[in-house]
Amino acid sequence: MKKVVLGIDIGATSAKLGLVDSAGNILAESSVPTPVNTSGVSAADFVKSLCEAAFVLQHQANAPVELAGVGVGAPNANYSKGTIEFAANLPWQQEVVPFVELMQAYFPELPIRITNDANAAAIGEMVYGGAKEMKDFVSITLGTGLGSGIVVGGELVYGCDGFAGEIGHFIMTPDGRRCGCGRVGCLETYVSATGLKQTAFEVMSRRYFTEKSLLKAASFNEITPKYIADAALQGDSMALEVFEKTGEMLGLALANIVAFSSPEAIFLYGGLANSGDLLLTPTRKSMNKNMLKNYCKRTEQGQVVQEASTQLLLSHLCNKNGAVLGAAALVWHKI
């Protein structure tokens, strides 16, 4: 029987499940709606519905499979304790949910691991993606917010409490934008789908009011990263400035990250990463400009070239079901 790991990615609206083999093939997949705040569904009930969906899934694969473990990516998940703690986007935001313990009742013999989605993306990159040969890298997930997974010496950095790696909450400008975390100036208020929209409105608010721009046709509620990207690809000057500013802020943050753990590469993953060179080019420019000389390339004669040694890359999981792969990789990484 083929060994597979059940990967589960729990999002705010649905949980995706997949049976993933050691090579990163998804043999079967399904989804379960994530309960909303007002539904009154308990965490135990939700775990039950996930496990029942998983039992069904095992019969949907083409060939018989043997389950080798369960990996879960979820917001505010704590790897060390196996819990989901005070997750703002789930109905149990006042609770510490003992997720692994609840699930273990259904899979008593199997290893079950949980971490947040951004950490899972990093492990996915290491097991199935562009970081297969790397020991030190950082994965940045650009979604509604900015998540991160930091790998040092081949292991994910969990910190003393299981919650390390919140690069999205680096305070970049103490008098900057208000963040959902209650503080001000966090990186993710600039570099994320939400941040991109806000920057679009900042750019429109500042430039000469008779200038034409496709951005002006969309309301704040309507505008999306894709809309801004499409405008930029058509040469819209304001839309291009939005990406320029976003890349400038991200590049500065990446230079600081390099000064911390000196990674071989930084991978961008998630919706915003799909804008490709629109984001990569200004980010790389700013990262190079802001990089400490120690981390820059040198000529054979030892002269510093103001260009980062750390590679900036798009995730190799961008066009796959990366979140489910990442969740499964949590277990495959340890087998």
Place this chain on the structure above:
Amino acid sequence: MKKVVLGIDIGATSAKLGLVDSAGNILAESSVPTPVNTSGVSAADFVKSLCEAAFVLQHQANAPVELAGVGVGAPNANYSKGTIEFAANLPWQQEVVPFVELMQAYFPELPIRITNDANAAAIGEMVYGGAKEMKDFVSITLGTGLGSGIVVGGELVYGCDGFAGEIGHFIMTPDGRRCGCGRVGCLETYVSATGLKQTAFEVMSRRYFTEKSLLKAASFNEITPKYIADAALQGDSMALEVFEKTGEMLGLALANIVAFSSPEAIFLYGGLANSGDLLLTPTRKSMNKNMLKNYCKRTEQGQVVQEASTQLLLSHLCNKNGAVLGAAALVWHKI
């Protein structure tokens, strides 16, 4: 025979040597002048004089000793490669000095490890200091600049190139002070002996000119951190503001560091750390204020208390020969 490790701390003016036992006792110590730029002394000559001093040292201990290894702390040292690379404060600033290789000729059988002084301080903290029981912590060395050593999962973070951990070069304010590294706004331009002096002059430049302050009697060349600290201890309002501002910037940086690796504790080491509560109190205040909720304490009912879980501590090596201990700990850590 008692086993000892030779610890060497190479500074800009002198190199200190000590024979250190596993408990952190220094059984004998001496020093060798570091050659200056214009001396024409080669790196090989310098290594020779260090090794000769070490041979003499072995005969100065009270009882016979057996050398178990050599640990070296030096500016711009690369742990992975065993080199000192382009060190601005040493005469070989255009060179990559193969330090371990040169030294190995004198101690062919022994393990020889080299790293920068701030990393050595972190290892010293782990082996002999306040971090004995810790797996995740950060050590900040406040000298002329700001150095750092980051420990994750019980191991120092060296990164892909051996140069990780340059927290002093986090860019905090892109339009801030000019840094020796050629960039602008680095943390160490605010939080270091040099930064403290600059802040003293900033404070004097901004406050009402008839206000009295002890700071006004000292020139920029004369003023020292100790002078400012003594004034603050006498209640000098401007001097107190200097520490307040320094702590505010350091606390913000520490909050960002916690969002990266979520350490159990952060230790302050080096000259400026001797100012104790003058620096600790405003730093802790700012660190608490800027800390992401995930890393704050909670009441038993799960309510967030805006107070960092990460402890801010003074190094336990502050009043010892910490740099030599740290260098020796590099080897003891691996025995």
